[in-house]
Amino acid sequence: MTRGSRRRVGYPHDMVRPARCLLIVTLLAGVLAAQGATWVASTTGAGEQSDAGAIAPRVSDNGRWLVFASLGGNLSGLPGTWQVYLKDALTGSVDLISVTQTGLPTAVGCTGSRGAPSAAGRFIAFDCAAPDLVPSDTNLVRDVFVRDRILTTTRRISITNNGVEADGASRLDDISDNARFVVFTTRATNLSPGEIGVFDDVYLHDRWIGTTSRVSSTPTGRSGNDTSADGRASASGRFIVFWSRASDLVPNDTNGVADVFRFDRSTGQLEIVSVDPNGVQADLPSSAPTISAEGRHVVFSTLATNLGTGAPNGNSQLVRKDMVSGAVSLITVSRFGAPSNGPTPGPASISVDGRHVAFWSLASDLTVDDPDIASDVFIRDLAAARTILVSQSSTGLKGTPACINPALPCKVPLPVSLSGDARIVAFEHSGDLLVPGGDGNGIATDILVNDWSRTTRPIGPAQIGQYATLQLRGSLDPGASYLAGLALGPGPGPLVGARRVPLADDSLLQWSLRPGNPALLGFNGTLDVMGEATASVQIPNVISLVGMDVWAAFIVHDAWSLVRGASNAVRITIAP
Numbered sequence: 001m002t003r004g005s006r007r008r009v010g011y012p013h014d015m016v017r018p019a020r021c022l023l024i025v026t027l028l029a030g031v032l033a034a035q036g037a038t039w040v041a042s043t044t045g046a047g048e049q050s051d052a053g054a055i056a057p058r059v060s061d062n063g064r065w066l067v068f069a070s071l072g073g074n075l076s077g078l079p080g081t082w083q084v085y086l087k088d089a090l091t092g093s094v095d096l097i098s099v100t101q102t103g104l105p106t107a108v109g110c111t112g113s114r115g116a117p118s119a120a121g122r123f124i125a126f127d128c129a130a131p132d133l134v135p136s137d138t139n140l141v142r143d144v145f146v147r148d149r150i151l152t153t154t155r156r157i158s159i160t161n162n163g164v165e166a167d168g169a170s171r172l173d174d175i176s177d178n179a180r181f182v183v184f185t186t187r188a189t190n191l192s193p194g195e196i197g198v199f200d201d202v203y204l205h206d207r208w209i210g211t212t213s214r215v216s217s218t219p220t221g222r223s224g225n226d227t228s229a230d231g232r233a234s235a236s237g238r239f240i241v242f243w244s245r246a247s248d249l250v251p252n253d254t255n256g257v258a259d260v261f262r263f264d265r266s267t268g269q270l271e272i273v274s275v276d277p278n279g280v281q282a283d284l285p286s287s288a289p290t291i292s293a294e295g296r297h298v299v300f301s302t303l304a305t306n307l308g309t310g311a312p313n314g315n316s317q318l319v320r321k322d323m324v325s326g327a328v329s330l331i332t333v334s335r336f337g338a339p340s341n342g343p344t345p346g347p348a349s350i351s352v353d354g355r356h357v358a359f360w361s362l363a364s365d366l367t368v369d370d371p372d373i374a375s376d377v378f379i380r381d382l383a384a385a386r387t388i389l390v391s392q393s394s395t396g397l398k399g400t401p402a403c404i405n406p407a408l409p410c411k412v413p414l415p416v417s418l419s420g421d422a423r424i425v426a427f428e429h430s431g432d433l434l435v436p437g438g439d440g441n442g443i444a445t446d447i448l449v450n451d452w453s454r455t456t457r458p459i460g461p462a463q464i465g466q467y468a469t470l471q472l473r474g475s476l477d478p479g480a481s482y483l484a485g486l487a488l489g490p491g492p493g494p495l496v497g498a499r500r501v502p503l504a505d506d507s508l509l510q511w512s513l514r515p516g517n518p519a520l521l522g523f524n525g526t527l528d529v530m531g532e533a534t535a536s537v538q539i540p541n542v543i544s545l546v547g548m549d550v551w552a553a554f555i556v557h558d559a560w561s562l563v564r565g566a567s568n569a570v571r572i573t574i575a576p
Contacts, residue, residue, distance in 0.1 A: 042447040053444040061420025065121035081109030106130040123179035181237030194222035239295035288346030297354030301346035334365040349418035356422035360414035399431030465541030
């Protein structure tokens with residue numbers, strides 16, 4: 001047992017000094033069920049739920065910026081048309097992205113559109129078939145665009161090096177953190193030499209120098225002999241991953257099935273990712289890749305039986321490939337330690353460090369709280385070897401997507417997006433149990449956000465004269481410094497970074513945010529190897545405390561005493 005150092009708590013002279021307690025800190029790896037806070041993101045700036053469906057969420061690495069498409073007429077778009085929006089989780093505001101040159105919503109709409117934010121939220125990439133977003137859009141097909149929210153301009157990306165529009169439809173795949181590189185899939189024939197336009201190919205547009213180049217090229221610089229699609233970029237845009245059925249992109253591709261590839265923009269090298277640690281190609285198809293920020297880890301869905309991830313069972317599984325060591329890790333591990341019993345088609349979403357992977361699956365054996373074969377959203381912590389059900393409400397109710405026939409398990413895709421720090425999971429869902437306060441738009445899909453990773457929970461009762469135990473299931477950075485504090489009264493708390501610190505919004509709380517000087521009573525220390533902590537709080541033997549509510553939370557900070565996050569608060573009612 002390791003104790004965190006206790007410090008004498010100081011208070012401003014104009015504050016009433018509350019009763020002091022002793023906090024004993026024990027750092028250990030706790031095992032807790034998931035819950036966290038689930039809220040609806042597809043809302044107006046005033047918090048009103050979209051009056052129609054919302055789809056295709058993509059969240060920025062810091063969890064603040066969320067892009068989605070919606071048919072909702074009350075979100076500032078035109079009723080009856082799909083538009084692209086950006087949600088600011090910090091302020092709650094919603095910006096319309098699919099605007100015309102005059103600043104109005106596109107009259108045609110962006111049916112089936114998907115978007116992605118840059119790291120800072122200034123640039124939003126999206127695709128749309130509307131002809132009124134930029135001048136001279138005459139190709140009558142879907143194009144890829146980037147919206148600059150500061151300059152309020154929209155530029156088309158799916159163009160040739162000379163600025164000529166693509167002669168075929170294009171679909172957005174990804175944008176780099178600094179918005180320099182945009183990845184998209186297209187069947188256009190005029191974007192690169194050697195393009196025959198029979199199959200889809202993956203392209204990369206460099207916004208800084210205005211060039212468009214094909215990523216899915218053969219060693220001779222021509223288009224592959226089959227479809228390539230679904231590109232994803234590393235944070236800097238150096239690495240691009242995609243899947244392809246082409247057999248001529250690299251030498252000796254002889255397995256005859258779809259593979260996952262990684263392109264290194266700095267060297268021009270293209271390599272197969274879907275191989276075992278010894279370089280043996282997968283014996284069945286692989287697809288739907290995603291890549292970590294630095295490009296080291298690639299996650300993809302596969303039917304392969306020979307990648308060294310357990311006995312095959314005929315269901316697609318998610319795996320993570322380490323491009324440095326060559327190791328392949330199974331992500332969709334059942335609670336019995338075997339590959340899951342249901343398909344997981346992907347694409348998944350991966351944290352910056354490659355430790356956490358969010359995904360949707362039809363498997364019923366990933367967690368004990370998901371016994372059915374309906375679509376659900378999960379997150380896998382590979383360091384802790386733990387899978388958590390994310391598609392549940394803040395009170396722990398499991399959500400089930402709405403279907404036309406409610407008597408049957410609903411098997412629908414649930415697109416998912418994970419923030420880079422793995423704390424925010426955004427996903428598409430239509431289950432009314434997940435919507436706080438009730439679902440006002442029927443079976444229409446909503447964009448939900450689960451802040452799963454920073455949950456404080458009490459273990460056992462809190463009684464005067466006894467110890468009350470709190471546990472943080474954080475999955476935060478191992479070894480990170482933290483404080484824990486208690487405050488009187490509820491309240492969402494003040495904004496810290498892109499979230500609210502869920503303690504009382506008063507001067508006592510403000511004092512608690514100063515590292516080394518927590519409110520009421522507190523302790524500090526470092527998180528354990530799983531990014532978790534447990535604290536035992538001694539409640540004073542004072543009868544006047546009986547029935548009093550206190551709120552507790554953990555606050556994580558860096559070496560410069562800057563607050564990096566806070567757990568969800570837990571209310572503790574003092575018992576006799």
